[in-house]
Every structure is written in C-alpha cells, then in structure tokens.
Amino acid sequence: MRIGRLPARKARILAVRYVGAGIVTLLFLFPVYWLFMISFKTPDEIYHVPPLWIPGQIQFSNYYVLFKDGDVLAILNSLIVAGVSSGVAIVLGTLCAYSLARFGTGGENLAMWIISQRMIPPIAVVFPIFLIYVYFGLVDGYFGLILLYTAFNLPYVIWMMRGYIVDVPLELEESALVDGLNRWEVIWKVVFPMVRPGLMATSVFTFVFAWNDFLFALVLTRTEVITFPVMLTHYFGGQSNFWAKIAAMSVLGTLPIFVAVSVMQRYLVRGISLGAVKG
Amino acid sequence: MTLSASLNAAEQRRPSRFGRMLEERLPYLIVAPAILILLLVGLFPLIYSLIVSFQRITMTENDTSLVGLLNYSELFRDTRLWASLGHTAIITAIALPLELLVGFLMAQLFIDRMPGRQIFVALLVLPTVISPIVAGATWRLMFDVRFGPIGQILSFFAGEPVRILWTVNPAYVYPAIIICEVWQWSPFMFLLLLAALSNVDQSQLEAAEIDGASYLRVLRAIVLPAIAPVIAVACLIRGLDLVRIFDIIWALTEGGPGSMTETVSLYTYVQGFSQFETSYTAAISFLVIALLTVITTLVLKRMELAR
Numbered sequence: 346m347r348i349g350r351l352p353a354r355k356a357r358i359l360a361v362r363y364v365g366a367g368i369v370t371l372l373f374l375f376p377v378y379w380l381f382m383i384s385f386k387t388p389d390e391i392y393h394v395p396p397l398w399i400p401g402q403i404q405f406s407n408y409y410v411l412f413k414d415g416d417v418l419a420i421l422n423s424l425i426v427a428g429v430s431s432g433v434a435i436v437l438g439t440l441c442a443y444s445l446a447r448f449g450t451g452g453e454n455l456a457m458w459i460i461s462q463r464m465i466p467p468i469a470v471v472f473p474i475f476l477i478y479v480y481f482g483l484v485d486g487y488f489g490l491i492l493l494y495t496a497f498n499l500p501y502v503i504w505m506m507r508g509y510i511v512d513v514p515l516e517l518e519e520s521a522l523v524d525g526l527n528r529w530e531v532i533w534k535v536v537f538p539m540v541r542p543g544l545m546a547t548s549v550f551t552f553v554f555a556w557n558d559f560l561f562a563l564v565l566t567r568t569e570v571i572t573f574p575v576m577l578t579h580y581f582g583g584q585s586n587f588w589a590k591i592a593a594m595s596v597l598g599t600l601p602i603f604v605a606v607s608v609m610q611r612y613l614v615r616g617i618s619l620g621a622v623k624g
Numbered sequence: 625m626t627l628s629a630s631l632n633a634a635e636q637r638r639p640s641r642f643g644r645m646l647e648e649r650l651p652y653l654i655v656a657p658a659i660l661i662l663l664l665v666g667l668f669p670l671i672y673s674l675i676v677s678f679q680r681i682t683m684t685e686n687d688t689s690l691v692g693l694l695n696y697s698e699l700f701r702d703t704r705l706w707a708s709l710g711h712t713a714i715i716t717a718i719a720l721p722l723e724l725l726v727g728f729l730m731a732q733l734f735i736d737r738m739p740g741r742q743i744f745v746a747l748l749v750l751p752t753v754i755s756p757i758v759a760g761a762t763w764r765l766m767f768d769v770r771f772g773p774i775g776q777i778l779s780f781f782a783g784e785p786v787r788i789l790w791t792v793n794p795a796y797v798y799p800a801i802i803i804c805e806v807w808q809w810s811p812f813m814f815l816l817l818l819a820a821l822s823n824v825d826q827s828q829l830e831a832a833e834i835d836g837a838s839y840l841r842v843l844r845a846i847v848l849p850a851i852a853p854v855i856a857v858a859c860l861i862r863g864l865d866l867v868r869i870f871d872i873i874w875a876l877t878e879g880g881p882g883s884m885t886e887t888v889s890l891y892t893y894v895q896g897f898s899q900f901e902t903s904y905t906a907a908i909s910f911l912v913i914a915l916l917t918v919i920t921t922l923v924l925k926r927m928e929l930a931r
Contacts, residue, residue, distance in 0.1 A: 362733065362738060365733050366734065369730060370744055373750075373751055373807065373810075374747060374748075374750065375773075376759075376762045376763060376766055376807065377750055379765065379766055379773060380761075380765065383765060392771055393771070394770055394771065398773070437657045437661065440655075440658070441655045441658035441659070443654060444654045445655070447651075448651035450651045450652065450655050464864055464920055465666070465916075466889065466916060467870075467889075468893065468912065469909040469910075469913045470666065470669060470670065470909070472892065472896045472906065473669035473672055473673030473906065473909065474665065475896070476672065476673065476676065477669045492661070492664075492665060495665075496664070496665030496666060497665075527647060528647055528650050553753060556755070557754070557756065559870070559874070560889070560893075564893075573755075574755050577758065578874065581764075588765060598755060598758060599758055602753050603753070606749065606750075607746060610742075610746055610749075613749060614816060614818075614819045617752070617812060617815065618816050618819075618858065618861070619857075621857040622857065623819075
C-alpha cells in the first residue's frame, strides 16, 4: 500500500514543480517575447488598442528599414569595438594573470588593486576620461572607445584568468621546464590548452560587458562610432517613440548575446560571480 | 658533419643572452602592458580630475586658478545632489533584498533534479545577460499606457480599464524601475544561489530530515550558514551595480518626472554633460568614489569577520 502510494506522491510533487517552473519561466520570458514579437509587427499592429499578443504574420520590414537607413552600422560599430577590445584585454590580461598566479608578482596588494579598479563606478571616471579624450581628440573614434573598454575589462580578465591558471597543476609546468621548454613555450603549449575553456568563457563575458555598455558609449561617441545601445536611445522621444525601430534594434543587439551565453552555459556562474562561485 | 650538426643543435637549445634576459624579467614584462593601460585610463584621468576639482572651470569660463575646497563645500549645500543620493539609496535598499528573495525562491524551486532543468535554467538566465538599456526599453514598451500589455492585463483582472502612466506618474515610477530591475537581476541571484545550494552538504540535510527537523529550522541551521559566503558576494556585486544604476532609469524615466528618479549617476551626468559644470562634476565624482570606497571597505571588513 505505502509502496504504491509513494511514487504517486512523488509524481504529484514533480507535477507541481513543473507547473511552478513553467509559470516562473513564462513570467521572466514574457517581456523578451513581447520585444521580439513587436519587432515582427506592422505599425498598425504595434499601435493597436487593445494590444495584440500575436502578430498577424511574421514580417521583416522593421529590420529592413534598419538596414536601408544604415542604422545597422551601430551593430557593426559595437562588433568592432567590443571584439577588438576584448581580444586585446584577453591577451594582455591573461599574460598579466599568469605572472600574478605563478610568480606572485606584486603580491596580494597588486591583485587587490586590480580588482578594486573594477569596483570604481563608471560615472566617476567617465567624466575625467572625457576631459582627457577631448584634449587628445579621442572622442567619437574607434581607438578611444577600444582603449577604454580594454581598460574596463582588464581587471575582470586578470582576476578570472588568475583563478583558472592557479587551477592548473604546477607539476605539469615544472616537468615541461625540466624537459627543456622555456617559459613562453610552457605558457603556450602547457598552460594555454589547460585554461582554454576558461579563456573562452572569459572572452565571451568581456565581449558582453563591452557590447552592453551604455554610459561610456553615450559620453564618448557623437556621430561616427555610435554603438547599438546609444542608437537605441535615439529612437526615444516623448510620445513619438519609434517602437518598430526600438524593438528591431533591440533584437539585433540581443541575439548575439543569447547565442554567446548559451554556448558558455557551463561557465556562466563562475563568470558572473567574478570567480567567487565555481558552480 | 654529425658533430657540427649536434653543435648547431646545442647552440640553438641554449638561450641567447637576450633570451635569458627576457626569461628573467618575464614576470614583470608580461605584467607591464596591462598595468600600463590601467594606469593610463584609470589613474591618470583621476589625478587630472582631482586637479580640476580644485579649480573653477564651467561652460562659460576656463578659470584654472586654484580655489581650494570651494567646489567641495558647495556639495553640502546642493540639495539636488543629496536627493539623488537618497533616490539611489531607496532603489538599492528595495531592489537588492527583493532580487535576493526572488532569486532564492527560484533556486528553491529548481534545486532538486528534474528532467529538463537545464533548459529552464538556460532560459531564465536571458534577462540578466541582455543590455540594461534594452531591458529598460523593453519595459517601456510593456508599461505603455495604450499599447503595452501590462495595462491590458491589469484591466482584465480589475474588470475595468486601468490606465496607469507607469513612467510618468510620481506614484508609479519607483515601482516601475524596481520591477524592471528585479526582473533583470533576480536570475543573477538565482544562478549564484542555485550553485551554492547544490553544494550544501547532502548528508547533513538527510540527517536533519531523519531527526524530523522543520523546513525553517533546517534553513536556519544548515542551509543559510552554508550559502552565506555566496550571498555576501552576490549582494556585494549587485549592491555596487545598484549604487551606480544609470541605464535602466535612462531608458525608463530619464530621471523624471522632474528629478524624482534621478540617481547619483544621472545627476553627475547632467551636471557634467548638459550643464558643463566641469570642476563641480569632478568634485561630485570624488564624493561618489569616497562614499563607495567607505561602503565597500566596511562590507568587505564585515564579510571577513563573518568568515
């Protein structure tokens, strides 16, 4: 009798949990759905009262307009700026992290100073940086923005990669050194393959941080290298928001992130907790 | 022939003097570029701005004579600045515990294994990784009084038309901001807490269950102490983010109505980039940095004590 009832009880609990999970997921994904759906609506459907929950037919004219007007250049700018800056930050940051992890360069103090650089609020540094950039003519150019995002991401890369490198067994490196490899070869042939997954994950996160940034881009771009979040705010305007453009641009700016993060699912927890939680 | 070949090989094996020097200095050589960039972009502007904060530069005049602490003493008389600090504190004080609570409840729901859990988790992460400006824009569409679904849903449940100007009505702007904020960042808490809860010692939980301990007692005696370090880290990361909140508010209310939802980041932006109060903005920046440094140090100290 009891044996027969237990699985039924378990099944009921499981069913309740699935219902709960479904409701929570629906609640959290509904805004995302709404955004995507608006991007496929025609203007008549967008400005329909009461709001329509399902577009009449999927059509891409909202995206076509972005391409026709050249607004997608903002996406391209974001790609260039986020791509190059995270590439540079990854190379320089990983090397620095190796030195910190293996030679203890600068001791704990240097490591703490580096991570404290990440804690500084952007609004407090963006203004002085703006003043300096105006002086050197770096405003509204690729170089200035790339330099800034590189610096912004470096503490994160160094901090994360130090953690991943510390996890590599020291004996592996020592035996490679005994076998006659020099340090560069050890880094390239022994350490790099071991930390490659962590390196990939860290790259994705640095890319996402630079891609999503709004404040720096708002201050340091004018007309030439506008990134997609800044472009998005150009569509806001009192009562006459260009909803179709807002939705389509948001989707274009969000899809790459979704893809990148889905691929990196396994490293997500460690990545967003600054390495504090190893998931 | 063989001799010279092996000599050659030996020659190649032995690092040159330049190579040896590279190898000896390597720890510093590979640290240098990163530190240089950090100093260049992090420290150099700060020093420059410290000097500016003691001068009197505005949009109209470029007065570089030193005026001492004048700008800093003005900070204390600036009611709009203190109001913006208050707004920031309110948003942080409400949003942070809410995110933690919602994240914890979500983690509780998904802690036991069930088929398809990974898919749910992967989907629930999405709000956290999208750009905050996109999150703000999305909720602006959601909240719209005529074309958004929120009013429609509320009207459905109320049985009569509900017309709330979420991003304009003083009574609703804060709830709007906090809903958006909690929506975006509860999944962050959820992910970290789920990982922390999975690491709680199962044997202890089973022992407690056999002893017939109540859920609340198990939570207080076993679960919370085990996940406390993760909660601390999560709150520190999110707390620092909330104190500098800018994007979501920019997209939702732009600090309005009036300056009702103006946070300290928005106020600094307005002073620096629409009023062009150069020297004064520099002084605000340093006030913010000083405040955050004090708070962070205190929190870190307490976390160390708790350990």
